[in-house]
Amino acid sequence: MPVTLRQVAALAGVSPVVVSRVLHNKALSIHVADQTAERVRQAAKELGYRRNVTAVNFRAKQTMAIGMLHGMGSAIVPLEGGTKYLASLMDGVIGGAFSNGYSVLLCPQLLGNTPVDAVSDGRCDGLILFNVELVQENMDMLSRCTLPIVLLHTPACAFGQSFPSVVCDNEQGIGLAMAHLLEMGHKRIAFIHDEPDDLRPTLNPPTPSELLEASPQRIRSRSYELSTRGSAFLENARHLHLGLDSSDVIHIRQIDRLFDSDYTAALCFHDGVAGLVYDHAAERNVRIPADLSVVGFDSTSFCDGLRPPLTSVFQPLKAMGEKAAEILVSIIREEPNELNEVVFPCGFHIRQSVARL
Amino acid sequence: MPVTLRQVAALAGVSPVVVSRVLHNKALSIHVADQTAERVRQAAKELGYRRNVTAVNFRAKQTMAIGMLHGMGSAIVPLEGGTKYLASLMDGVIGGAFSNGYSVLLCPQLLGNTPVDAVSDGRCDGLILFNVELVQENMDMLSRCTLPIVLLHTPACAFGQSFPSVVCDNEQGIGLAMAHLLEMGHKRIAFIHDEPDDLRPTLNPPTPSELLEASPQRIRSRSYELSTRGSAFLENARHLHLGLDSSDVIHIRQIDRLFDSDYTAALCFHDGVAGLVYDHAAERNVRIPADLSVVGFDSTSFCDGLRPPLTSVFQPLKAMGEKAAEILVSIIREEPNELNEVVFPCGFHIRQSVARL
DNA sequence: GTGAAAGCGCTAACAG
DNA sequence: CTGTTAGCGCTTTCAC
Numbered sequence: 185m186p187v188t189l190r191q192v193a194a195l196a197g198v199s200p201v202v203v204s205r206v207l208h209n210k211a212l213s214i215h216v217a218d219q220t221a222e223r224v225r226q227a228a229k230e231l232g233y234r235r236n237v238t239a240v241n242f243r244a245k246q247t248m249a250i251g252m253l254h255g256m257g258s259a260i261v262p263l264e265g266g267t268k269y270l271a272s273l274m275d276g277v278i279g280g281a282f283s284n285g286y287s288v289l290l291c292p293q294l295l296g297n298t299p300v301d302a303v304s305d306g307r308c309d310g311l312i313l314f315n316v317e318l319v320q321e322n323m324d325m326l327s328r329c330t331l332p333i334v335l336l337h338t339p340a341c342a343f344g345q346s347f348p349s350v351v352c353d354n355e356q357g358i359g360l361a362m363a364h365l366l367e368m369g370h371k372r373i374a375f376i377h378d379e380p381d382d383l384r385p386t387l388n389p390p391t392p393s394e395l396l397e398a399s400p401q402r403i404r405s406r407s408y409e410l411s412t413r414g415s416a417f418l419e420n421a422r423h424l425h426l427g428l429d430s431s432d433v434i435h436i437r438q439i440d441r442l443f444d445s446d447y448t449a450a451l452c453f454h455d456g457v458a459g460l461v462y463d464h465a466a467e468r469n470v471r472i473p474a475d476l477s478v479v480g481f482d483s484t485s486f487c488d489g490l491r492p493p494l495t496s497v498f499q500p501l502k503a504m505g506e507k508a509a510e511i512l513v514s515i516i517r518e519e520p521n522e523l524n525e526v527v528f529p530c531g532f533h534i535r536q537s538v539a540r541l
Numbered sequence: 542m543p544v545t546l547r548q549v550a551a552l553a554g555v556s557p558v559v560v561s562r563v564l565h566n567k568a569l570s571i572h573v574a575d576q577t578a579e580r581v582r583q584a585a586k587e588l589g590y591r592r593n594v595t596a597v598n599f600r601a602k603q604t605m606a607i608g609m610l611h612g613m614g615s616a617i618v619p620l621e622g623g624t625k626y627l628a629s630l631m632d633g634v635i636g637g638a639f640s641n642g643y644s645v646l647l648c649p650q651l652l653g654n655t656p657v658d659a660v661s662d663g664r665c666d667g668l669i670l671f672n673v674e675l676v677q678e679n680m681d682m683l684s685r686c687t688l689p690i691v692l693l694h695t696p697a698c699a700f701g702q703s704f705p706s707v708v709c710d711n712e713q714g715i716g717l718a719m720a721h722l723l724e725m726g727h728k729r730i731a732f733i734h735d736e737p738d739d740l741r742p743t744l745n746p747p748t749p750s751e752l753l754e755a756s757p758q759r760i761r762s763r764s765y766e767l768s769t770r771g772s773a774f775l776e777n778a779r780h781l782h783l784g785l786d787s788s789d790v791i792h793i794r795q796i797d798r799l800f801d802s803d804y805t806a807a808l809c810f811h812d813g814v815a816g817l818v819y820d821h822a823a824e825r826n827v828r829i830p831a832d833l834s835v836v837g838f839d840s841t842s843f844c845d846g847l848r849p850p851l852t853s854v855f856q857p858l859k860a861m862g863e864k865a866a867e868i869l870v871s872i873i874r875e876e877p878n879e880l881n882e883v884v885f886p887c888g889f890h891i892r893q894s895v896a897r898l
Numbered sequence: 899g900t901g902a903a904a905g906c907g908c909t910a911a912c913a914g
Numbered sequence: 915c916t917g918t919t920a921g922c923g924c925t926t927t928c929a930c
Contacts, residue, residue, distance in 0.1 A: 188907060199917050204909060217915060237663035239907035242599035243922055248664075249606075249646065263620055263628040263635075264842065264859075271620040271628045278620075278649050287664060288647045289606065292635050306594035307605075307644060459846060466848070485621065489816060491823070491848035502621075545923060556901045561925060574899060596923035600906055901930080906923105913918075 187233045196220075196227035203228070208235060250281055250512055251308035253291045254315060267455040267486040269501065270314065273336060276505020277312060284513045304331040310512045312336050313347070332515040336508045337400070340525045348515070350508040350526045354400055357497040357530030358407035361451055361479045364495070364532060369541030370449040370477060374442055375408040376461065377453035404453055404481065439464045448477060448541060455480035455487055458494050458537075473539035483533045493535035500528050544590045553577075553584035560585070565592065607638050607869055608665035610648045611672060624812040624843040626858065627671065630693060633862020634669060641870045661688040667869045669693050670704075689872040693865045696760075697882045705872070707865040707883045714854040714887030715764035718808055718836045721852070721889060726898030727806040727834060731799055732761075733818065734810035761810055761838065796821045805834060805898060812837035812844055815851050815894075830896035840890045850892035857885050 192207075193200040198220060206216050206224040216224075227233075241247055254270055263271050274288075281288045289308050304311065310332040316322055326333065326343065335342070335349035342349075365373055439461060442450060452458040458480035462472060470476055472492060480487060480496035487494035507526055514521050549564075550557040555577060563573050563581040573581075584590075598604055611627060620628050631645075638645045646665050661668065667689040673679055683690065683700065692699070692706035699706075722730055796818060799807060809815040815837035822829055829835055829849060837844060837853035844851035864883055871878050 186907095189909095190907080200907090201909070201918085202916065205916095208909085215915065220915085234663070236907055238595075238599045238602070238604060240909085242595045242906090242924095243908050243910095245595070245922075247595060262632045264625045264632050268621045268625060268628070271625070274647075275619045275621050278647055282649065290631075290635055290645045290647060292639065306591070462848075486846060489843060489846040491819075543923095546925095547923080557923090558901060558925075559899085562900095565925085572899070577899080593923055597925085599908095599922090600924050600926095602906075899930100902928090904925105904927090906925095908922090910921100911919090914916080 186236065187231045188236070189233075192224065192228045192231055192233045195231060196224045198224060207233075208240075247307060247309050248285060249287045249289045249308045250277075250509060250516075251289045251291045251304075251311045252277055253311050253313050255292045267459070267482060268484045269454070269482055272484055272501035273314065273505040273508075276502035276507075277336075277509045278505075279502070280506035280509025281513070284510065286509070286513055288509075304329055309516045310334070312508050312512060313338065318342055332512055334508045334512045334515070336504065339400075339403075345524065348511055348521075348523050348525065350504050350511065350528070351400075352499040352504065352528045352530050354403040354530075355407040357481065357499070357532075358404050358451070360530060360532040361481070361497050362408065364534070365449050365451065365477065365479065365538065368477070368538055370538075372445075372447045373408075373449045373451055374445070374447045375404075375451050375453070376442070376457055377404075378457045378460070408451060440468070443468050443470050443476070449479065449538070450476060451479050453481060455482045455484060455494060455496055458496070459486070459490065462490055462494075473537050477538040479538060483531070487533070487535060490537075492537050495535045495537045496533050498531035498533045500531070504528050543593065544588045545593070546590075549581065549585045549588055549590045552588060553581045555581060564590075604664060604666050605642060606644045606646045606665040607634075607866060607873075608646045608648045608661075608668045609634055610668050610670050612649045624816070624839055625841045626811070626839055629841055629858035630671065630862040633859035633864075634693075634866045635862075636859070637863035637866025638870070641867065643866070643870055645866075661686055666873045667691070669865050669869060670695065675699055689869060691865045691869045691872070693861065702881065705868055705878075705880050705882065707861050707868065707885070709856040709861065709885045709887050711760040711887075712764040714838065714856070714889075715761050715808070717887060717889040718838070718854050719764075721891070722806050722808065722834065722836065722895065725834070725895055727895075729802075729804045730806045730808055731802070731804045732808050732810070733799070733814055734761075735814045735817070797825070800825050800827050800833070806836065806895070807833060808836050808838075810838060812839045812841060812851060812853055815853070816843070816847065819847055819851075830894050834895040836895060840888075844890070844892060847894075849894050852892045852894045853890050855888035855890045857888070861885050 189200040189203045193203045196203065202216060202220065203224050205214055206221045207228060237248075252274065254274075263274065278288050286309070291311075308331070311329075312334050313326075314336045316326070316335075316338065323343065327346070333347045335347050335351075337351060338349055339351050340347060340349040362373070442461075443465070450458075450461055452461065458478050461476075461478055464470075465472055465476060472478055478494060480494045481499075482501070483494075483496035483498035484501070487496045507528070511521070511523055511526070546557040546560045546564075550560045553560065559573060559577065560581050562571060563578045564585060594605075609631065611631075620631065635645050643666070648668075665688070668686075669691050670683075671693045673683070673692075673695065680700065684703070690704045692704050692708075694708060695706055696708050697704060697706040719730070799818075800822070807815075807818055809818065815835050818833075818835055819829060821827075822833060827833055835851065837851045838856075839858070840851075840853035840855035841858070844853045864885070868878070868880055868883070
């Protein structure tokens with residue numbers, strides 16, 4: 185049986201309130217006599233008193249935990265995912281939460297049993313959403329959610345500006361990659377992604393087209409296109425979109441199209457896609473970067489493990505996770521906060537997967 | 542203001558107790574009239590009642606969360622660590638926890654402010670310990686901890702059998718690797734690790750030697766030695782321990798010793814060490830596996846990213862994490878449980894980093 | 899079948 | 915400066 189305030193109070197010969205004040209009250213407005221305070225502290229120590237956090241939270245109607253919902257899509261996203269993308273974000277989120285006294289609750293799926301409490305069942309004070317599939321069902325649940333929410337890696341417009349969001353500047357990132365490739369003498373550059381080009385057909389309002397435009401893939405793809413159009417270098421260049429399907433057969437066939445073309449560089453939607461290109465390049469004896477230059481997106485430590493190490497657009501994932509946690513905490517604390525969307529600029533990490541032509 | 546039981550009761554014209562019974566009481570011993578129950582459910586739905594989890598937990602003196610303490614050592618272990626080792630374990634822990642109704646609280650560091658509540662400040666019902674540095678200070682804190690604890694990736698003897706533990710069978714794993722290397726014709730096999738060969742000097746009782754013997758590195762190293770001795774193939778073979786230091790200079794020098802020797806294979810303490818060997822091999826134009834075969838330990842997806850893909854001893858990390866969570870939950874529930882140490886056998890994943898001689 | 903009472907541990911608000 | 919009162923939302927106990 186844990187020691188309670190009451191017991192400490194009894195031993196110190198004061199009321200529980202005084203003990204609370206001495207031990208927990210940060211507000212210095214109310215003063216306790218030094219002598220009394222000392223007696224209380226002594227008693228607490230003697231009894232090995234430890235504050236009951238659950239009771240405090242119950243009374244304060246809080247949990248001091250933020251939930252990281254990383255799988256409100258078709259599949260649960262494992263932390264051990266291909267390129268450590270989520271793991272990197274998580275490290276940031278943990279940092280941002282802990283430095284504010286909050287802990288992080290992992291939610292690989294929805295909590296609760298009924299649709300009503302699926303999103304928030306009272307286990308946390310706020311949610312960071314990662315990888316929420318943009319289907320009507322999820323949108324509905326979130327619109328009914330009373331908890332503060334921050335989107336991570338999803339633009340605010342995907343949810344009709346209902347929630348603040350933290351994203352990287354995809355357009356600028358793609359711009360960096362294109363600039364580098366151009367400077368290295370490439371003119372025929374393919375953009376490769378691994379997701380179907382449109383979102384789920386179940387999607388209703390908010391307008392599907394708006395959502396479609398909001399997906400990172402679309403943004404990067406569009407930026408790529410704009411780059412090719414805008415650049416004098418590429419005036420007469422063609423460009424190729426290769427969508428990789430989840431089926432391995434199609435995979436290979438489509439990547440083969442790339443290898444059989446005269447493209448000199450592949451700009452990949454993310455590092456994982458680049459990894460696939462590497463795999464098939466090895467099988468086809470296509471040398472990277474001699475035969476084909478490759479650029480990734482995200483630049484997690486995954487890139488260092490590849491041979492040759494993958495040149496990649498860098499997302500400050502840790503900083504983004506941290507920021508998301510901080511924003512969420514500030515909303516929970518009801519601090520004045522006009523933030524809508526925080527956009528982190530990307531960097532560019534040059535490794536060894538791009539050849540100079 | 543969230544709706545409470547009281548309000549539902551008022552609307553349904555019953556007492557709060559009845560509402561609680563209808564909505565939450567799984568024990569069917571007490572029956573509520575069907576008609577009343579229906580009225581209650583109706584009222585709850587109408588008001589959008591949602592059970593206050595914090596209140597339930599407060600009353601039940603529980604949190605329904607287990608803490609994953611992954612950094613009670615010298616450094617905080619990032620989820621985005623080199624070989625996704627922790628991330629894989631985490632995925633297992635999350636699975637084991639959620640399937641039992643528990644959520645997972647990430648603790649990259651000690652909770653609480655004072656040494657007394659450093660380990661457990663009431664935020665969770667039990668702890669899974671990963672990577673606890675075996676120094677006296679930590680041992681003391683844990684011995685004072687009143688929370689159920691399960692060790693993950695640390696043998697029980699490291700804490701004097703005080704806590705149940707989940708580990709892999711390091712000896713058997715090394716045996717698999719050695720058997721494979723021997724079968725592939727290798728006779729001069731080096732064992733490479735990246736940690737200092739002894740534990741912190743601050744270590745007091747339990748006996749340092751016992752602890753030393755308990756470290757995974759020492760176990761694997763010893764297994765390696767036994768393999769070399771026991772095998773007829775290796776009768777006249779030498780073997781080489783290379784300790785890689787954290788300093789990059791020494792690093793390179795020591796790996797150079799390997800490259801300059803006549804060893805044909807390197808058995809690495811873990812995949813990350815193998816990654817370092819790969820790096821320096823590239824610099825020195827040592828071809829893997831033509832000039833040097835390499836075997837790793839853990840076989841996370843990190844191995845697939847290397848070129849050539851790294852043959853590695855497989856640890857069932859996800860299963861181990863899951864088991865740790867399950868054991869912890871069963872202890873929390875005070876179920877009869879005589880488990881002391883659960884040892885998972887290793888597998889062996891043959892990829893492309895070992896040549897036949 | 900149903901309800902009244904009591905209390906989990908803590909702290910805000912007020913009274914002395 | 916200190917203490918009394920009251921209540922957070924829920925559920926167990928026991929009486930009706």
